[in-house]
Every structure is written in structure tokens, then in C-alpha cells.
Amino acid sequence: MSEYILQAKNLTKIYGLHSENEFEALHGIDFTVTSGEFICIMGPSGSGKSTFINNISTIDMPTSGWVRIHDIDIRTMSSHEIGKFRYQNLGFVFQDFNLLDTHTLFENIAMPLSLAHIDRTQIIQRVQAMAKQLNIEQLLNKYPYQCSGGQRQRAAIARALINQPQIIIADEPTGNLDSENSHELLMLLKKLNEDYQTTIIMVSHDPFIASYSSRLVYIKDGYIEQMIKRESLTQDEYFQKIVELNSAESRRHFQ
Amino acid sequence: MIQNAFQSIKDDFQRSLFYWLTFVLTTIFMFVFFQIACSPSIGMTFIDSHNSIVTTLSVFVIFICLLSVFFANDFYVKKKSKELAIQLVCGATFRQLTVFLLSQTVILFCLAIPIAFLLSYLLLSLLPLTITFSQEGMNVTLSMMAFEVFWCTILNLGYAYRSSIVMLIQGDRASLKQPLSLPFHFSKQMKKGLILVMFVGPIVLLYIYGKETSSTILFSMIGMIGLYQFLGQVIIPDMNQWIQQKLDSYLSLVYLGFLRRDIIFMKNHIVFQIASDVLMIGLFVMGIDNTLYMILIYVSFLATHCLLSLTILFRFSTEMIEREKLVVTLKRIGYENDALKKILRKEIILLYGMILLLGLFYLFNILLSLYLHGLMDFMILVVMILTFMIPLMLCAIINHYQYQKQMNID
Numbered sequence: 001m002s003e004y005i006l007q008a009k010n011l012t013k014i015y016g017l018h019s020e021n022e023f024e025a026l027h028g029i030d031f032t033v034t035s036g037e038f039i040c041i042m043g044p045s046g047s048g049k050s051t052f053i054n055n056i057s058t059i060d061m062p063t064s065g066w067v068r069i070h071d072i073d074i075r076t077m078s079s080h081e082i083g084k085f086r087y088q089n090l091g092f093v094f095q096d097f098n099l100l101d102t103h104t105l106f107e108n109i110a111m112p113l114s115l116a117h118i119d120r121t122q123i124i125q126r127v128q129a130m131a132k133q134l135n136i137e138q139l140l141n142k143y144p145y146q147c148s149g150g151q152r153q154r155a156a157i158a159r160a161l162i163n164q165p166q167i168i169i170a171d172e173p174t175g176n177l178d179s180e181n182s183h184e185l186l187m188l189l190k191k192l193n194e195d196y197q198t199t200i201i202m203v204s205h206d207p208f209i210a211s212y213s214s215r216l217v218y219i220k221d222g223y224i225e226q227m228i229k230r231e232s233l234t235q236d237e238y239f240q241k242i243v244e245l246n247s248a249e250s251r252r253h254f255q
Numbered sequence: 256m257i258q259n260a261f262q263s264i265k266d267d268f269q270r271s272l273f274y275w276l277t278f279v280l281t282t283i284f285m286f287v288f289f290q291i292a293c294s295p296s297i298g299m300t301f302i303d304s305h306n307s308i309v310t311t312l313s314v315f316v317i318f319i320c321l322l323s324v325f326f327a328n329d330f331y332v333k334k335k336s337k338e339l340a341i342q343l344v345c346g347a348t349f350r351q352l353t354v355f356l357l358s359q360t361v362i363l364f365c366l367a368i369p370i371a372f373l374l375s376y377l378l379l380s381l382l383p384l385t386i387t388f389s390q391e392g393m394n395v396t397l398s399m400m401a402f403e404v405f406w407c408t409i410l411n412l413g414y415a416y417r418s419s420i421v422m423l424i425q426g427d428r429a430s431l432k433q434p435l436s437l438p439f440h441f442s443k444q445m446k447k448g449l450i451l452v453m454f455v456g457p458i459v460l461l462y463i464y465g466k467e468t469s470s471t472i473l474f475s476m477i478g479m480i481g482l483y484q485f486l487g488q489v490i491i492p493d494m495n496q497w498i499q500q501k502l503d504s505y506l507s508l509v510y511l512g513f514l515r516r517d518i519i520f521m522k523n524h525i526v527f528q529i530a531s532d533v534l535m536i537g538l539f540v541m542g543i544d545n546t547l548y549m550i551l552i553y554v555s556f557l558a559t560h561c562l563l564s565l566t567i568l569f570r571f572s573t574e575m576i577e578r579e580k581l582v583v584t585l586k587r588i589g590y591e592n593d594a595l596k597k598i599l600r601k602e603i604i605l606l607y608g609m610i611l612l613l614g615l616f617y618l619f620n621i622l623l624s625l626y627l628h629g630l631m632d633f634m635i636l637v638v639m640i641l642t643f644m645i646p647l648m649l650c651a652i653i654n655h656y657q658y659q660k661q662m663n664i665d
Contacts, residue, residue, distance in 0.1 A: 059587060079591050087589030098584040100509075101577070102516040107498060107508060114505040115589050123502045159588075 005166060005199050006033040006056060010065035013051050017063060025051045027222045028065060035166070036197035038190070040204055040213035042242070044249065048222040049203045050171060056201070057090060057169045058082050069167070087115040091160030091168045095175035097152045099144040105131075105155045106140040112163045130158045134188070150181035157188065161198075168192070170202040174209055186212045207246055211239035218245060260358035263338065269657075270331055273572075275363045277327035277565060281320040281403065282371035284558035286396045287378055288316055291551045293392035312538060316555055317399060319531065321406055323562040328410045330569035332356060333576065353408075360407045368400070382550060450488055453481030458620045465624035472537035478617060479530040486522050491515060506594060509585065510601040513578075517606050521570050528563040529614045532643060535559060536621055539639075540630055557642050564646040567610070571654050575661055582662045599658050607651035611644060618643055 013026040025048045033039060043049045054060040056067050058074050067074050069089065077085060091112075092098070099108050106127055113123045131137040134154045144152050153173065160168055170189070174182035190212055192198045204210050212235070218226040226245060230238045264271045292313060332339075335356075342352060457478035464470045494515045501507035518525075535556035542548030582595060590598075622639055625631040 080593075083589045083591040083594075085589075086587070092587050098580075098587065100512065100581050100584060102581065103509075103512040107502075107512055110502050111505070111508060111585075111588055114502055114508045117505075118503065120500070120503040 003034060004032045004068075005035040005070065006201075007031070007068045008056055008062075008065065011052075011055060011062050011067060012064045013048075013055055013060070014063040025222050026055065026062075029222075029224055031056070031217070031224065033167075033199060033201065035199055036193065038193045038200045038202075038212070038214045039217060040202050040210040040215070041217045041219060042204060042207075042210055042246070043219035043225075047219045049219050051222075052219060053169060053171055053201065053203050057092070057167075058086055059092075083115075087112045087163060089166055091163065091165035093153075093156055093160045093168065093170040093173045095172040097144065097149075097156045097176070099152055099156055099159070101144050104141050104143055105136060105147065105158075108144070108155060109140075109158045109162055112159060116163060126162060127158075130162050134158050149176050150178070150184070153177055153181065153185060157185070161192070164196070165198070167199045167201065170200065172203055172205070174204070174206070182209065207239060207242040210242050211235050216242055216245075218249075220249070257354070257358045260355055260362065263335065263355075264359055264362060267335070271359075271363060273569070274327050274331045274360075275367050277323055277562075277569075278364050278367035278403075279371045279374070280558070280562060280565070281323060282367060282396070282400060283375045283378065284316070284554075284562065285320060285399050286372065286375040286392075287554055288313070288551070288558070289392040289395045289399075290375075290379060290389055291392075291547065291554065293389040293395065294387060294547070312552065312555055315531075315534070316559065317402075319559045319562055320399070320403065322527075323566050324403055324406060325410060326566040326569040328360070328407055330573045331359075332410075333573055357408055361404065364400075364404060364407075447489055450481060450484040454478060454485045455481075457481070458617070458624075461621060461624040462627070465621075466628045466630070469537075469541075471540060471621060471625070472534060475533040475537060475617065475621060476530065479526060479533065482529060482613060482617075483522070483526045486518060486525065491518060494518070505590070506597055506601065509590070510598045510605070513598070513602045514605050517571065517574065517602070518609075520574055521567065521606075524563075524567050524570055525610050525613070528560075528567060528610070529617060531559055531563055532556065532614060533617055533621060536618065536625075536639065540625055543630060553642075556639070560643060561646045564650045567647075568650040568654055571606070572657060575654075575658055578658075579661060579663075595662065596659065599662065600655065603651055603655045603658065607647055607654075611647055614643060614647075615640070 008029060008031040011026055011029040011031065012024065015021070015023045015025060029052065041049050041053060051060070055062045058069075058077075061075060069085070072085070074082065074085075099105070100111075103111075109127045109130060110123050113126060118126070127140070128137060131140055134157060136151055136154050136158065139147055139151055139155070144155065147155070153176070157173075168189070173189075174185055177185060186209060189200055189202070193200050193214075200213075202209075202213065210216055214230050216226075216228040216230075217224055218228075228238075228241055228245065233241070339352060339355075342355065347355070455478075457474035460474045461471060464474070494511060498508060498511045498515070501511060535552065539549065539552045539556060542552050585595060585598075586592075619640065622631060622636045626633060626636050
């Protein structure tokens with residue numbers, strides 16, 4: 001058994017293969033994640049962050065190279081196995097919440113449990129407990145469009161966490177939140193990471209948000225350009241390093 | 256703008272085809288209806304109207320046609336919201352936006368007219384009666400069609416006027432309306448009981464007093480109020496409970512939620528469709544002793560039912576646009592394509608099955624009571640039921656095909 005929870009080797013993604021518009025978005029990336037890491041992926045717009053996160057999380061398939069989660073190569077999985085793998089191991093949080101407007105918050109949060117064939121009484125108990133933890137128990141019978149952005153994001157997180165996944169994939173999770181709700185969400189992710197050793201892979205543009213992570217992966221033009229580990233740095237020192245990296249990248253354009 | 260309009264029709268061919276089909280059907284319907292209504296045997300005139308049944312029927316027919324065009328227009332324009340937003344961002348004015356929308360409507364309308372007239376002539380020649388060409392019928396049809404274009408202009412002007420870039424990009428949000436609070440309070444069970452009495456009671460009365468044809472219409476309309484309440488106050492709350500019971504079934508959890516939303520979204524359409532059919536049957540019985548009346552009312556029943564079935568199809572298709580994102584979310588949660596196919600199929604079957612069952616529950620009982628009272632023969636009963644079922648079943652098949660295609664899960 002490998003020490004890594006996730007490994008990517010020579011990960012390449014080409015859009016429009018063998019067509020006029022062929023475009024290589026990721027160029028042979030090697031990447032590993034150990035269990036319990038909190039990784040932030042940063043990079044300029046169009047650098048391939050979302051493509052990268054989609055390819056390491058079964059949402060998209062690499063053109064070449066491989067991705068292994070728990071030593072299983074995702075390219076060898078059938079669509080049935082991928083579906084099962086997602087609800088058993090992965091939790092997704094997105095910028096625009098991705099809740100189903102047709103269902104109440106309760107029903108949205110219950111979906112991964114229903115997919116995992118958990119019995120009804122257990123589903124009710126677990127949804128209520130999770131909602132209590134995230135302070136949305138009063139909103140369970142409401143529809144997403146009746147809730148605020150912060151409430152919806154908490155419901156989306158509840159849905160991502162309800163199956164106790166080992167990896168949480170968050171693509172700009174604070175993108176639609178105000179500063180107070182962003183901070184609350186980050187504290188929650190940090191707590192999950194520290195208390196339950198949940199591995200978190202998060203995409204963000206914001207150095208302050210990135211400073212909550214334990215490792216920063218900087219992607220540019222489809223390559224991993226730099227990595228910074230927080231290790232013994234304080235959050236403030238780590239934040240300074242991230243800002244320096246970002247501004248150095250921006251300054252390059254002036255030269 | 257006009258060039259853009261042609262391009263837009265080409266790019267969105269499937270929707271344009273449906274919009275065009277609505278124009279063809281409404282034109283055929285109006286032409287056939289007014290040719291029969293203005294024929295010497297019925298003798299309807301618009302200057303000095305003396306035939307109360309046909310006048311009522313005409314008003315109803317025109318109303319249904321306009322309603323159908325309204326939903327077709329809504330369905331057609333809503334899909335173009337991003338296109339309109341881009342035009343607004345690029346600096347298009349209110350007038351340009353109107354010209355863009357209206358040119359598409361007029362192009363499709365002009366393409367529909369020759370086919371519709373040709374099909375109308377064919378249809379009239381297939382009827383078991385000789386209908387002489389009526390100039391007045393033609394004039395009325397042309398006036399109504401001009402009114403239809405005017406109506407589309409109003410709709411498109413309204414759409415262009417109230418469209419903001421943000422609204423066009425974000426789309427409409429569904430909202431649950433709070434029911435009106437009454438000065439008195441019934442317990443939930445009592446309320447359900449009263450609604451059931453209002454829904455089922457008129458059917459019992461139909462069997463007792465159904466010999467009076469006007470009572471058929473009266474009782475049925477009371478039943479329709481009961482049906483409206485039944486959908487809102489019984490079916491939707493019961494569905495909430497049903498979903499809670501089915502939490503451990505990953506397919507039911509999704510398709511029942513989708514179905515609940517469909518019922519909330521289409522409650523008015525469902526009731527209106529059934530009410531219109533019931534009203535047509537009432538009118539049909541009133542004119543049963545005159546073959547020409549019977550044909551006229553049957554044609555009206557068939558056409559209004561087809562057009563209203565189309566409005567349900569359009570309404571569902573409009574809702575479908577919002578579903579694309581939800582299906583992507585379901586895939587991310589872990590739903591596979593096979594499961595999604597089953598969900599969409601079950602949703603369509605349950606929705607159309609419910610409309611068919613609720614409609615048949617009323618229609619069958621009305622027709623049976625008329626048959627038992629000797630006002631209708633068995634063959635007509637069968638024809639009316641088939642006329643009710645076939646268009647809805649066809650719409651279900653089309654919606655199912657569109658749904659799978661739109662959600663990209665083939």
C-alpha cells in the first residue's frame with residue numbers, strides 16, 4: 001500500500017485531440033498527496049487549475065498519464081465504479097454551491113447517503129447531526145433558493161461531508177461568499193483537516209485563503225511552477241511567502 | 256439584426272421547429288374551426304352573433320390559441336436569454352432587441368402559413384361533410400392570425416423591455432407562493448377531507464343529475480376547483496412525506512423531488528388542460544343532436560387538447576433548461592448515466608401518468624354518466640378517451656427524447 005492517498009504521474013490533458021483546435025492544458029504533471037494534507041492550488045486565470053483538479057478527482061479523464069486514488073488507477077474504473085468511488089471517497093464543494101433547487105436542503109444533504117444505501121433512520125439521524133454541526137438545522141425544510149449564499153454553501157459542505165469522505169475537493173469554495181462567511185468556511189475546513197485528518201484539495205485565487213493550507217501548489221501554463229510548504233511557518237509568514245510568489249509572477253509581465 | 260434572426264433560427268433548429276409547429280397547428284385549427292362555424296348550416300357571423308354555443312366556443316378557441324402561442328414564445332425566447340444578454344452587453348437597444356425577436360417570430364409565422372392552409376384544405380376535404388368555402392371564415396381566420404402576430408409583438412416587446420443583463424444570465428428563480436390565509440382555520444385532515452369531497456363529489460352528482468347537460472359543465476367546473484386544491488394541498492404535501500419515506504432509495508429521492516417541482520411549476524397548466532377538456536365535452540353534449548355542431552365541437556376538443564398538451568410540453572421543456580446543471584451536479588455526487596436515465600424516464604412517466612390519470616378520472620366518469628343517461632353512444636366515448644390520451648402520450652415521448660438529449664446522457 002502506497003503512502004500516498006492520491007498520485008498523478010505524467011498527467012496530460014489535451015482538449016480537441018486531433019482537431020484544428022487541439023490544446024494541451026496540462027503538460028505531464030507529477031503530483032502526490034499524502035493523507036491529511038490541506039493543499040491549495042493557485043495560479044493565474046487559464047493556467048489549468050480547474051482542469052487539474054477535475055482530472056485528479058474523476059470529474060474528467062486525463063488524455064495520458066495516470067491518476068491513482070488509494071492505489072486505484074481511475075482510468076481503469078468503469079462508470080459504475082467511478083460513481084461508487086465518488087460517493088464513497090470524495091466530497092465536492094464548488095463556488096456556485098451546486099445544490100439542487102428542486103430539493104430541500106435536507107434532501108440535498110441526504111443524497112450521498114442514499115447512494116451509499118444507508119438505511120432511512122440512519123440517514124435522518126446523520127443529516128440532522130451534520131446540519132446541527134453546521135448550524136443549518138432550522139433550514140433543512142427550505143429550498144436552496146430560499147437561503148442566503150452562506151447558508152447554501154454550508155449545506156453544500158454538509159452534503160460533501162455527510163459520507164465522511166477521505167478527500168474533499170473544493171473549487172473556489174469562497175468565491176460567492178462575503179469575508180465573514182469565507183472565514184467561517186475556512187475555519188471549518190481547517191478543523192476537519194486537523195480533527196479528522198480529512199485531505200483537502202482547494203483551488204483559490206486569494207493568497208489569504210491559501211494561507212490556511214499546509215502546502216501551496218502554484219500552476220502556470222499547465223505546469224506546476226512552484227510548491228511552498230507551510231511546515232513551521234506562522235500563518236502570517238506563510239501568507240507573506242504566497243503574496244511574494246504571486247507578485248513575483250505579476251512583476252514578470254513588466255519585464 | 257434580421258440576419259442574426261435567420262442565423263438564430265438555424266442554430267436553434269429544434270426549438271424553432273416546435274415554435275413553427277405551434278403556428279401551423281393554431282392556424283389549421285382556426286381555419287378549420289371558422290370555416291365550419293361560418294358555414295351556412297351553422298351560420299355564425301361576427302357582425303350579428305346569434306349562436307350562443309358557437310360564440311362561446313369561438314372565444315374559448317381564440318383564447319386557447321393565444322395561450323398556446325404565449326407558452327411557445329416563452330419557451331422559444333427563454334433559451335435565447337444568453338444570446339440576448341450578449342446583444343445587450345454589446346450595446347443593442349430596446350428597439351433592436353425587439354426587431355431581433357420579432358423577426359424570428361415573423362419568419363417562422365410566414366413559413367407556417369402556406370403549410371397550414373394546405374393541411375387545412377386537406378383536413379376539410381377529409382371530413383364526412385361538404386363544407387363550402389366561406390369568405391367570412393377566411394376573413395376571421397386572417398384577422399385572428401393578424402391578432403396572433405400582434406400578440407407575439409406584445410410578448411416580445413414585453414420580454415425585451417423587462418430583460419436586464421443580470422436577469423437574463425441568472426434566469427428566473429422558482430418561488431413558492433404562500434397560500435392566502437383565511438379568517439377561519441381547518442385542521443389539516445378536515446381540509447383534506449373537504450378538498451376530496453370537492454374533487455370527487457361532483458362525479459357522484461354527475462351520475463345522479465347528468466341528464467341535464469348544463470349540469471355536467473357546472474359540476475365539472477366545481478370538480479376542477481377541487482382538483483386545483485387537491486394538487487396544491489394534498490398531492491404536494493403528501494409528496495414531501497413520500498420523499499421522506501423514500502430517503503434510502505437513491506432513484507426515488509431524485510425523481511420524486513423533480514416531479515414535485517414539476518407539479519408546483521405546472522399545476523395551473525394541468526388543471527387548465529383538464530378543465531378545458533371537461534368544458535369541451537359539456538359543449539359537445541349540448542350539440543350532440545346536430546352532426547355539424549358535433550364535428551365542430553369535436554374538432555375544437557381535439558385541437559384545444561393538442562394545443563394545451565403542447566403548452567405542457569413547452570412548459571416542461573422550459574423547466575428542462577434549468578435541469579442541465581442539476582444533472583451535472585448529480586453526476587458529481589456519484590449518479591451514473593444509467594441511474595440518471597432511469598430518473599428522467601420515471602419523472603416523465605409519473606408526470607404524464609398523473610395528468611392522464613387525473614384527466615381520465617374526470618373524463619371517463621363524465622362520459623360514462625352521459626352514456627348511462629343515453630346521451631352518448633359507446634363509440635364516441637371510446638373516441639373521446641383516445642383523443643384525450645394520444646396527444647398527451649405523444650408529448651410524453653417527445654419530452655422524454657428531448658430530456659435525454661438535452662441532459663447529454665445518451
